[in-house]
Amino acid sequence: MKPSLVLKMGQQLTMTPQLQQAIRLLQLSTLDLQQEIQEALDSNPMLEREEDGDDFDNSDPMAEGTETVASETAPKQESYDEPTPAAENLEDGDWGERIPNELPVDTAWEDIYQTSASSLPSNDDDEWDFTSRTSAGVSLQSHLLWQLNLSPMSDTDRLIGETLIDCINDQGYLEESLEEILDSFDPELEIELDEIEVVLHRIQQFEPSGVGARDLRECLLLQLRQPAQPTPWLEQARYLIENHLEVLASRDYSLLMRRMKIKEDELRQVIELIQSLNPRPGSQIETSEPEYVVPDVIVRKHNERWLVELNQDAIPRLRVNAQYAGFVKRADSSADNTFMRNQLQEARWFIKSLLSRNETLMKVATQIVEHQKGFLEYGDEAMKPLVLHDIAEAVGMHESTISRVTTQKYMHTPRGIYELKYFFSSHVSTSEGGECSSTAIRAIIKKLVAAENQKKPLSDSKIAGLLEAQGIQVARRTVAKYRESLGIAPSSERKRLI
Structure with missing residues (x-):
């Protein structure tokens, strides 16, 4: 069989860049999509964010002439020539005074001049909490080192303390033995085991209570060592932890009552005191930054009907910049005009991909609410079985598309915020x-x-x-x-x- 040239005609599915972009935007969460939109706004001058009060053009972004339809609202020029109210206050108020050449010793700026910090709540305000206004978490090691630096001790003891803190895990327990820690030091320092144990006892007095313990028994005893106020059944709780912790773990309460010679009601109060302790004291220190969930869909009941709507506050609305789009000349093939034409086309594709994402999300969310009305009315016990295939048939899409649109997307309901995948179950x-x-x-x-x-x-x-x-x-x-x-x-x- 000799080789020959044959001409064939056929069809095949090709992943165009526009389709790839639409699929990628479809599976992004709300926070990731906001970051993607911001990157598109920074890189493409043809895109602009719609501000509140602007006239928004709802025409097809892919249609020809989109750039001229919205050209009636040109970017506003801001003037900085007129004095602002803040500038007037600077001229008329105390801020206009000259700074004296010399100030009394230990004088703070706020003692003489007004600052913007004066609007912040004072430290005397009980409702003001600094930790509630900080988003970055603090590790347990940094929290212990902060307390160590405030403790008066010699340089050698401080070195021992830093080494001990490095050996404390996230749960608050000392992972290494004192002998292993002693071997890690330079012999020329002439550090003894008793010195390490003394410093460890100092660290065990730090917050959170129970930190630096070598086992569970020691951790619980440290928390019972110095109660904040007189506590009943304290001695019995210490005795139980020191001698019968294994029996308590096996929940053999009758044996505990015989060994401790107490009644059932008294044992219950002792166990309640022990259960109020924290077996993992290091977990009290938040080491990770808080994660916020922004719902993509809002479901509410109105006139005995369940209404589904997109969260418009979560996703900013975009449009083509009318002024820049008006600079594009159709017959011009220069490099600058070609660049602007390509940027205009990419802006149109991006806006259309966002519209397609919102439409698909709306269709899927509407079908989920239609299938799970019982859950919205009565709770989890009324949840109906639902799989991706059911929603795919209802909206006329592939199951992979439904899987993408339900990943990391959240629905706000009167019963709380749920991920869309929560409504699917066998x-x-x-x-x-x-x-x-x-x-x-x-x-x-x-x-x-x-x-x-x-x-x-x-x-x-x-x-x-x-x-x-x-x-x-x-x-x-x-x-x-x-x-x-x-x-x-x-x-x-x-x-x-x-």
């Missing part, structure tokens, strides 16, 4: 031939555990039996999986004294 067959959502089963398990007898908590087999009595056929291992996903401990660890 189903379990019922005895009547129907289906029950796994989310509804989790809600029922949580309700059963909350109402159980704490002296005799429900086992997984018992919960499975109670679900079967309601017509829900669930195996014991499935109940255990749902229970673990809810963060509910096994029955042996939920046993309590009433």
Whole structure:
């Protein structure tokens, strides 16, 4: 068979740059999309943000002449010649006074001149909290080093303290033994084991209480060492932790009552005091920055109907800059005109991709609300089974598109803010031939555990039996999986004294 040239005609799907951009914008979260929009505004002069009060053109951004339709609102020129009210105050008020050549010793600027900081709440204001106005977290090590620097000690002890703090993990426990820490020092320093232990005792007095402990027993005892106020059952709690902590972990309360020679009500109060302690004191220090969730869709009920609308405050509206678009000449092929023409086309593509994203998100959210009206009315127990295929068929899109549009997108409902993927769940067959959502089963398990007898908590087999009595056929291992996903401990660890 000799080679030959053959001409064929066929069709194939090609991922154009415009389609790739639309898909990429579709799967971005609101915060990521805001950053993407800001980068587009910084790089493309043809794009501008619509400010409040501006006349916005709702015509098709891909249509020809878009740049001339909105050209009637040209950018405003700001004048800096007229004096502002602040400048007038500077001329007439105390700020216009000259700074004296010499000031009294220990004089602060605020003692003589007004500052913008005077508008801030004073330190005497009980409602003002500095930590609530700071977004950056503080690590446990930096918090301990700050306290160490405030403690009077020698240079050698400070070096030992810094080494000990480096060996404390995020939970607040000392990971290395004192012997290993001693071996890490230079022998020429002539540091002894007793010195390290003394410095460790100093660190164990720092906040948070219980930090620097070598095990759980020592951590709990440190927190009971210096209570802020007289505490009943303090001695009994110390005795229990020192001698019978393993028995308490096994929840053998009858053995504890015999060994400590106390009654059940007294043991319950001792255990309540121990449970008020923090076994992980380092977790009190917030080390990560707070993460904020901005809902993409808002759902509300009006006149017995559920309304779905996009969160317009989360995504800024864009348009083509009319003044710059008017500079583009159709017949000009110069480099500058070609650059502006390309930027104009990219701006149109970007705006169309944003409109397509909003339309797709609106369609998917509307169908989710249509399927999950029971959840909005009655809660998790009324959640219906829902998979991506159901929404894909309803809106006429592929399942991959539905997966992208529901990733990191949030819906604000009267019951709270939920990720769109929360409304999707598998189903379990019922005895009547129907289906029950796994989310509804989790809600029922949580309700059963909350109402159980704490002296005799429900086992997984018992919960499975109670679900079967309601017509829900669930195996014991499935109940255990749902229970673990809810963060509910096994029955042996939920046993309590009433």
